Amino acid sequence: MDVFPAENQVGGYGDQALPAEETDKDDDGVDLCRICRSPEVSDNPLRYPCACRGSIKYVHQQCLLLWLNRRGYKQCEVCGRSYSFVPVYSENAPERLPCHEFLRGLLLRALRVVAWVFVLLFNAYCYSLHPWGRETAIENKRVFRVPEKLAPLLASFIYDWLIASFITLIVMLRIIVQDLFGAHVENGPVHGVVARVAFVLWKYMRILSDWWYDHLIRLRFFDAIMVDVPREEVVRLRNAQLHEFGVIRSFLFLLDDNAFAVLAISFHVSFFFVLLPFFMGKLVVALLQVSTQLLSGYSLGQEPVIVGYLTMLLLSFAYLGSFATLSRDSIQAIARGLSMGFLFVAEALPLYLWITSVKVWKNLSVVKDGVILCLKIGVLPLAIGCWFDFCTLPILGTPVSQRLEMISEYPLAMIIHWMLGQICLMWAFNSMELIQRILRKRPFWFLLDVADPNYKITKLRIGQILFALAFHGSMMVIVAHLPILTISHISPSFLPLQLWIYDERIMFRSMAAYTCLTRLAPIEWFAELIKASAEPIVHKWIITVSSWLKLSEFLLENHADQNVRPLQHRDDWFLVSSIAEGSVVCFYGSQSDTTFEEDIDDDDRLIARIGLMLVLAALSLFLISTISMVLPILLGRVFFHSITFITFGLKNDDLYGFCIGCYILRAIYITTCFVTNHIMIGRTDLLLNFVLLWIRNALLFSIWISLIPTLLGLLIDLMIIIPLQVPLSESPVYSLLLDWLIGLVVLHIWTCLTMFTRINCFATVAWREKLERIRTIGINRLPSTWLLRDVICSIIVTLSTTLGFPYLVAYYLFPWLGFSGAVNLAVQRLIWPVLLAIIILGFVAKLTLDLFIYIHRVEYNDRYMVGDRVADFTEDLQ
Template sequence: MDTAEEDICRVCRSEGTPEKPLYHPCVCTGSIKFIHQECLVQWLKHSRKEYCELCKHRFAFTPIYSPDMPSRLPIQDIFAGLVTSIGTAIRYWFHYTLVAFAWLGVVPLTACRIYKCLFTGSVSSLLTLPLDMLSTENLLADCLQGCFVVTCTLCAFISLVWLREQIVHGGAPIWLEHAAPPFNAAGHHQNEAPVGGNGAENAAADQPAHPAGENAVLGENPDAQDGQAEEEEEDNEEEDDAGVEDAADANNGAQDDMNWNALEWDRAAEELTWERMLGLDGSLVFLEHVFWVVSLNTLFILVFAFCPYHIGHFSLVGLGFEEHVQASHFEGLITTIVGYILLAITLIICHALATLVKFHRSRRLLGVCYIVVKVSLLVVVEIGVFPLICGWWLDICSLEMFDATLKDRELSFQSAPGTTMFLHWLVGMVYVFYFASFILLLREVLRPGVLWFLRNLNDPDFNPVQEMIHLPIYRHLRRFILSVIVFGSIVLLMLWLPIRIIKSLLPNFLPYNVMLYSDAPVSELSLELLLLQVVLPALLEQGHTRQWLKGLVRAWTVTAGYLLDLHSYLLGDQEENENSANQQANNNQPARNNNAVPAGEGLHAAHQAILQQGGPVGFQPYRRPFNFPLRIFLLIVFMCITLLIASLICLTLPAFLFSVFAGRWLMSFWTGTAKIHELYTAACGLYVCWLTIRAVTVLVAWMPQGRRVIFQKVKEWSLMIMKTLIVAVLLAGVVPLLLGLLFELVIVAPLRVPLDQTPLFYPWQDWALGVLHAKIIAAITLMGPQWWLKTVIEQVYANGIRNIDLHYIIRKLAAPVISVLLLSLCVPYVIASGVVPLLGVTAEMQNLVHRRIYPFLLMVVVLMGILSFQVRQFKRLYEHIKNDKYLVGQRLVNYERKSGKQGPSTPPPQSSQE
């Protein structure tokens, strides 16, 4: 058979014809070598790619122009195309300006002005509102404040929609829909099953399986089962008090919620895109959306801010607490929260009255409103109040450690109340988060069922919002009080009591120097940079620290288990764990993602679940020793003593004492005898301690392999460390220093230092700013298009430290970057100091040139870049005009293997439209 007859298209599997010849446009061979141009163009439109998916070769087309095309375009064609492009650009500029003015000007400005008008509290402000909208006073400040108001209203709207979805899919509380029809009862039961699993009282009742496990739980803690039974009885009484009503009338609200056409909503969601909603598609439909956003802002400000605030304000004035609230510096927030509390109480009373008179629709509406207010208040308490209490309690218990008093904290609060409250809230948030992370680590070590009183955050059925919806308010208050007691007791045990012991035993060790000012000659900016860029990543991003902590917890558990004969209770029976793979799987299952709190649950899930009663997941039976309650009490005492000793060790003896002393000794080489913030000394000492411990553990792990292997590995690691130090000196030392000096000469010195004064340069500050600028440039480079610097940086990241290529880094990265920076620093200096004096200019002119040559050359480089960009744009415009007027088609280009170049195909040229 002839070779030409065997060549077929890879897409349509047809042979080539004079009208439709075959091409081989890529590296692929065999049966997929040839393809028709029409088939390829159709496939490229379908796949939206410009290269072969197999060999990754980019397809090339050569344009086919009309025979009457001149060699150069006429001036009138270029001018007409230029005018058309300018007109299109002006039209888009006007449209996008209108979009920016509407979303960044009209929407926030109207929100701010309406907010101020409503909270002014005068009739004249309402009458002058149209004129205030057009006022030009404080435009920027009002726009920024309006952006915050718009963000709050949009978040409130999204939260309401999401809460509605939680109620629809998770089921409403039983007291709200207690008379559902029989055909819907099963569906509601299925929807509420996970919620019941979350509740403390339903954990054992909803899961009757595993009878042996349930019996073990009864033996483990009978008081917990009695408490669960009492809670179930209380909830049943709450359901009975709601009464029984007509099923059809009671379910009208639920049917109304479900009477919507899902197809219509899906079609609307498909048509409405972000570009169309914001007006970025070129249409004016966004003006309607602007009107609706302004209306939504006004409605939410009126309903969720104006009404609760004035309800709380009138109540506080009537009760005589107005002066106390004003003295708190947070009058608006406290008044609004009080208004919400009173509104919730009012909704409860109205719901009870509507239930008595059997106003079913009103009863359901009032119940839903109460759920919204209840969930909002609980979120504020859990996310705002609880971390704030923990932060203040931590500060109060650690006053002696920093030689501070309550009077100092009161003065700082009076001077900056907002900043003080935010810092304490942030400290409390971090404390709660790490406490929850430690609980997750305990679950990896202990037997499933030991921490039965703590909710498992990795439980897929755990949903804190559903618990807020379904559980009564007294349950949340009781849990909040217990959480405060537990967290506060741990702070007392691990912070206040160790500080008192240290003050008694080591009176000269405390306090730590944490003054906000420093008399050191070195700026603390470089120290902060060292802390943020070197110390913290090394300490926090290492998995070894967590493994060491886990090993310590396991060793303590084993020791306590054997001392108190609670090994079976704490860790389970070793024989059963070795022989039963199923129990081992159950023990490892909750610890799959225990490195951090799941992102979707947030910090609320971290401490909302604390002290929530529920049946253990993956329960393992254990052996009850004699005097079991006494042994549990001794275990708690032993745990408290261990936490106290661990806190003393972390604060004083080998760890923190050595780290502080070592840090102070190391910082003395840098700053001399000046006092430095103990945060820097402790961080530097901890980093050195961590490096030492890490080196010792690596050497201990190498010991069983023999002396020769140890020497070989020490040689390899020493070589790698030497290469890393050289790269660090070049990339983290020389490059940031040169970059910081260039920034100082180009930007800082011309703006800050007058011509008649001499600028002073501080190498440490320039290096610190250079490190920051280098990181920003590296991040922008990695996010930008592909070019040589991005390729080199990606290759260096891919190799890592263990496979570091010193020659490649110096030749491809360090040498070019340092050369460019040195040229940028030296060439202007040579011109100003060597060339300009030869021209015979005055001393003042020499000084002016010397001081302004760096920003002048920067402007020249920027102008050259703009000119080159405009030239490229004009060339693209020229090609666009030529293609629009004279292009008749395109021809696919074959791939030539021998020459490595692409040339036209051997078949006779055929014009084809793309």
């Protein structure tokens, strides 16, 4: 029986284990491994771990593991089936662990959990001693409205992030100094108490950084930041020698390596950056109580950590100054050095200044190029971003004075304007690229061509910069400012937009909502939607208007039905150059030697027609921009007002309304095109099938979001809300609308957790299989009877039984048994909470049992597992 280590580390075949291209057996008809093309041997048999058949059915486990380690995932690249491995245990392995061994493993894991909790509490305590920690705790208490004892614990997560950043910085410095530059620290003789202490501290810090380095490798951290460095030079496990901690590691033998390393790193950093300065500051304050008035400021008397930092700094200076104790000979040497220094300054300084001025004059072009690049890459996008902000101020109702005041108070906010300018330049680049795919180059003869071999990005072109500023400024006025003014003039109540972030009651909830909206990736969706719709519209518009104004020969070379042509291949440098030049540039070589002046000589009215075309283009952009602003927001507001009866006073948000309106318009457009296309091609039968399918899905969806959430919300109301809020002496008031909303939220959360996450404790195996079938196959391909019977009716029957049985018991059985009215009232109110308690106890018991089974399996594998082997395909089928 072939047994391999549990870590799937393989050896042997080396670099020869690659997929072979042969497809036949050997000459004797013996089955061959599809990787190494060798037959099976007694100690290395062939396996068939996937659904592949024929000559690629069999494989050696050793070859397969080597190939999987190279590929990085355990899945067949042909049939797509994931490989599975079964454990192999020793011959003396019992059926289950003895009780004392299981309790020992359970105790060890409980102590490790306690160690992690201790690390969290220790970091929270250390961070609370620092003034930053107290300020963070106060801010968390004010912002998140958490209890006073919980605020430092919440602030400790920031401290944990600082510790992780600190140890990551040390790892990066070690990689740069040791691995990349080849500089290694030699362990030579160490003299002096301070040097010995520093050496021991650095030794332990090096071990901890090695442990963190190995974890960063497993998280593939270096693959994301070191793209130019070969992976083999950085990704090498160092196997941190935690046993060198000696007595400390032996004393904490109950902790595993990860818990011990985290505890050591936390104590190491906290001791030198928080605890030691804190206690030193306390000692200094206690020794200098006489100078109370001197030490009663914020920086000294109230902050021992700051006092400790100053004390450590002074002690460091004193230690370094101890090496410079002056004798008589050293005073004379210093005097001679000072006199020689004055003489050198008097004679050599003018010569040095002359040499420096000559070098600066020779390298003046470098300074000039830097200034030009700063002007193109920094000032130009900043100016465009500021102008865009000015054009869109009425959207949020912010006056210019308030915006200028904010910029004066927070100058770093100009970075946002620079980013807005970069986005505008990128949008202009994409638009220019789209137009140049349709038109000839001859209309763009006056623009700069970055594809020209003589082009230099460091050459200052004042005319190009002024033209870019004028072009982008006018485009922003046409696309943003004029539509906003028109909307404000027609409907003064339309602007400013209503956003949740301006409501102080839900400010932080609105931030979470906007974060959720960002994670849903609407920006990429809008970009793809605009790109897919803008290209044919611009193409048709240019062809139609050019034909109407008789400009096809000048613009399109009489190819009114031409296809959009691709541009020449460009690299990233073209993109940088075009954005630096204002994105109003050409991207490919000339197509014709005919210039614009020759066209003017041929037709005197060409300029007038081009001007009329530009006016029509500006008017079209103005109308499209106005409609694009108004229509989606109006649809979104109508949607919010239509569901205002379930929002409980929550105002509509125009950002969400805009997204909802765009989705509605897109659905209307797709549906209209789909219906029109099927009617035109005469496939009304297929269209009828789709309509029936939509009606079926709409009916099933209406039941799913109406009846089921109502039953679920009513059950939650009876089990939790009414017992907590309504006394027994009062009659509860039921709100089916509120119950429906609560049930809808809970149903949505349960569905997402069960279908799209690995959390499987909130559903049975049967329900997980049902939801997995819906997710993989799709609701359109599933039969209606199965969806109605096994999914919808099943959950309705379960909820109805959970609601109806306690109702029958409380309202009919107990009164029939002759109990008093007070008892009947208590039973009617408390029977559903008791049922919830029973369900929770059963759920906790099931989780506890699963936890014990998991711990037993892990402990059993640790003690008796000797390796694993790949499972054959037929073994999984059985």
